[in-house]
Amino acid sequence: EPEVTQTPSHQVTQMGQEVILRCVPISNHLYFYWYRQILGQKVEFLVSFYNNEISEKSEIFDDQFSVERPDGSNFTLKIRSTKLEDSAMYFCASSDLRQASSYEQYFGPGTRLTVT
């Protein structure tokens, strides 16, 4: 069964450093997403991406965040200058959206980001 993969599983970085989180969505999916979950809190939407551009973004997704699809398989989230409050689990998801059942989003295993 196809699945979303993410690397690394855990990233530790110092405040102010840049990090890049990587995702490989399910291969025939067209929409890609990033969500985050701060420990003990809800899963929160960050951004959706379609046809090489941002489709929607939340108020959390400010200028320090950016997304990119550098090639035909990878989808990345960059945090330019990390803050302590960026510590969270970051989930990548993808969906097809070409058929009736395809509003469903499938999540990767996540990258745990720890900012020290």
Place this chain on the structure above:
Amino acid sequence: RKEVEQDPGPFNVPEGATVAFNCTYSNSASQSFFWYRQDCRKEPKLLMSVYSSGNEDGRFTAQLNRASQYISLLIRDSKLSDSATYLCVVPRGGSARQLTFGSGTQLTVLP
């Protein structure tokens, strides 16, 4: 009303019990609804999708009441492996792309 609101739990039930979780949502334009399960420190995994009045998959039944903006999840004959947090998920606005998650209901099935 909050965008998505769930019973906070925790629910502790014996194996074999039937348990039901409730969820209310505020966006009357939503057309699709989802239940995900999340194990501790893992990703949300899609459990059920609801596009009409309800859906049934084995021991799991989801029901939708659009007039009351209410979704439920019923688990029959609960197993130890059903222990997890159950997340009620509703797309924001008319878009299917931005999911809004509830806080989750924690279920522990006891031997």
